[in-house]
Amino acid sequence: MPFEPGTAAGPAARSELAAGEVRCRVRSIGADLPVVEIRDAHVTGALDLRACRLSRLLRFTRCRFDEPPDLRDADLLGLAFEECSLPGLRAGNARVRGDIRLLGCEVTAGDADDGAVDLTDAWAGGSLVLTGSRLQHPDGHALRADRLAVTGSVSAQRLDVVGEVGLGGLRTGGDLDASGARIGGTLSLTGAHVGGDLLLRRARLGKGSPGEPIVEACRLRVGGDVDAQRLAVLGQVRATGVYVAGEVRLPGAILVAPGHDVLSAARGSVSGDLRLTCARIAGTVRLPGFTAGGDVDLSGSRLTDAPYAHWSLDLRSARVGGDLLLMARDDRPFSADSGVTIDGAAVSRRTDLTGAMLDVGTAPWVAFDAGGGTSAEFVLWPAEIRTGTVDLRRARCRLLSAAPTLWHATAGIGLLDFRYDMVSVPDTLRGDEGADLLRRAMAFHQPGPYDQLAAALRTSGEETRARTVLARKHQYRYAALADDLLLFGFVVRLWSRLQRGLVGYGYRPGRAVAALVVLLGATAVVLAGAAQAPGRPGLGDWPGLVLGCAAVLLSASVTAGVAHRLADRRRAQAGRLGSPGPGLPPRTGSGTLEGERVIERS
Missing domain, CATH: 1.10.287 (Helix Hairpins)
Known part of the structure; x- marks a missing residue:
């Protein structure tokens, strides 16, 4: 609602004004003036407007308050504080038919206060605007707005907060925009419903302790996109059961929680793409049971400092309607120093590791685990596998493209019951070369991988090379048997x-x-x-x-x-x-998964 209609005359600049006089002015303004405005005043005493019913906009401009204004259970047409200094604001259960605005305000709460700004259970028929304000309550909630209902949007651009922000159960009809905000405490969005987009572009979250949860967003529902370009978080992000109707974009994000789960979104769901490209992540990204209708893209990201015996990236039992991209991007390789697991995951299209650098320094000593996973295409062209093994047991795909660096993994490759229909690269898994790579990759002789390679070569029309692979299988079997028999x-x-x-x-x-x-x-x-010399002596028979x-x-x-x-x-x-074949979910026009078959781990 606009703030420009006629206003009641306010006192002179920086004049002292008792809170009782302000209350009288508010109640005595005539009905012909839609705005009650107090300018450049020093309000002394406690301004008590509890349960006040006012069919006018109440606006304070460049005012300073000695006590927190109390508007609990008030019913107002609109409420605005512009460039004001307050020791707090109490507006729990308030009903504001227009906007609630704190523009460029300084709110510093005392140690005994519950919160600097309290909007618990309030309702706003317009929007909540906190742009450019600074809220301070280091030992508690700088903003407490649990179960706040806003018909419009929540705008908190460039908001500077020292303390916690509680938005649990928030309901907004529009966007929640905290672009450029700095929050030095926990941000709680548990059970919140955002009708539009959630915008956290260039926001900074954290209070100096990376082992503590900084963002609590369990059961968060977003009706639009999540745009968090260059977001920086020092601490853990917990988003179990989150639902996003659009896309999630976090390019260039910095997430830091060394030795902890830096991002946990188990059983989360995104209807579009999940893009976490060129990010710097210290800790584990846990997405077990995650569902994405589009691509999951972590190209160019660097994952380090995972907890002991944990993966850097955990996508177990995930469902991806598009591509799973763990590739190099802009000359930045995707790297994970504690391994990647997509055990039991189903990817409708391509799983691509082109240019990735995989490593594992601790147990379970697996650099890439795709056991039981399904994908239409495996593009396994990592730039380097420094340590650890590659587990492809029980994996399924229709098309396999594998680089020599994969088969040269330092700890070998698990290939038991790995099935694929065709081989797309003619120079790596063909004939003698393919058989030699398989032998080098396996710790002991197994006939299954050779049979699978031969079947894929036959499907590709390479009958001669398929026979070569099968002949090499028997050659290596006899060699393994001879090594076991020793004397014979x-x-x-x-x-x-x-x-x-x-x-x-x-x-x-x-x-x-x-x-x-x-x-x-x-x-x-x-x-x-x-016959020519029947009686001639010779060499016998x-x-x-x-x-x-x-x-x-x-x-x-x-x-x-x-x-x-x-x-x-x-x-x-x-x-x-x-074998019923790869059992891949059919690709649909919308990129969603239909008729998918779950492969259980043995």
Whole structure:
């Protein structure tokens, strides 16, 4: 509501005015003046307007109060304090049909006061404006506005607060704008409902103790977007069960709570994107069970100082309707020094680690955990995995793109029951190179990863390379068996070389045909020589014995090769029948998840 209609005449500049006289003036102003304004006054005594009913706007400009004005249970047309100095404001249960304004005011509460500004259970038919004010109550609530109902917006731009801000149960019809605010205490938004956007651009929150909760936003509901560009928080942010109807944007944010959960939003939900790009985070980001209808983007962020035996980023059982992006951005790699987990998460489109730097200095010693997770595409091209292993057990994807740096993880890769349909990069997981990388990545021989790679190569039309991978699988199996047998290992290696040379473990039938032709030719030569000199003394029957032994070895190698190939075929058929496939949620036009299948952890 505008503040410019005609006003009652106020006293001269900085004149002293008793609180009783102010009360009389307020009650005696005629009905023809819609605004009661007191200017440049020093109000002495306690201004008691409790339960006052006034159908006019009450405005104080450049006034100084000795005692906190008391407007509890008052019913006003409007209330404004502009550039005033107050020891507090008591307006609990007040009903203001217009705006409540504290513009450029200085409010300093005493130690015995409950709060510097008390708007508990108040109602405003307009907006609450706190722009440019300074509220101080170091030992308590600088602003207490629990269950405040505001039909319009709450504007707290450049608000400077020393003390706590209680907005639990707040109801606003419009935005909550605290851009540029400085709050040196706990900000409570528990159970609040913001009808519009929540704006915290360049805000500074914290009071010097990073281990304490600074933002309490459990069950917060926002009807629009959350825009917190370059937000800085010293302390913990707790937002369990938060719901945002739009997007959450925190580019360039600084969140500091070393050794603690710096951001916790378990079971939270965002209808749009969650963007925490190029952020500097000290502590753990915990988002288990989080649901995002769009992308989850932490590209270029740096996560450090997580609690002992905790992840830097925890996205277990999350649901992402778009892409999960943990990439480099603007020459800044995504880095996490205590690992990342997306165990059991479902990503509708792409999980991208291009240019990421992963590390883990403490237990559980896993740099990247995607066990049981599903994604339409895994783009696993980290720039470096300094320490730790990569866990892909029971993960599912349709398309796999993996860099050599992934397979060179220092502690290996968990590949048990990891399934993918196609391989998109021809130079890393193809033929001999792919088999060698798998062998290097696994701590011990497992046939499953080779079978999975061969199946993906067949799907991509690479039948020859698929056979090469399966042949290498048997070669490595015999090598592992020979290492276990020790004394008789040379026999196993000899048998392996014989099969590899003659039949390629069943996947080089041309070699068997060539060996058979050579054997038949040698037999014909021996028989022809014997027929030409039947009585001639020679070397006895050794040619026949050699040929017979060669025939036996060739038959045994062919039989073993056929057995290998049939066993691989049965295993592949069993895998196709026993597994329902990646089980990925279908992609819809709105980017939401539909028909998703939850994969339980064993």
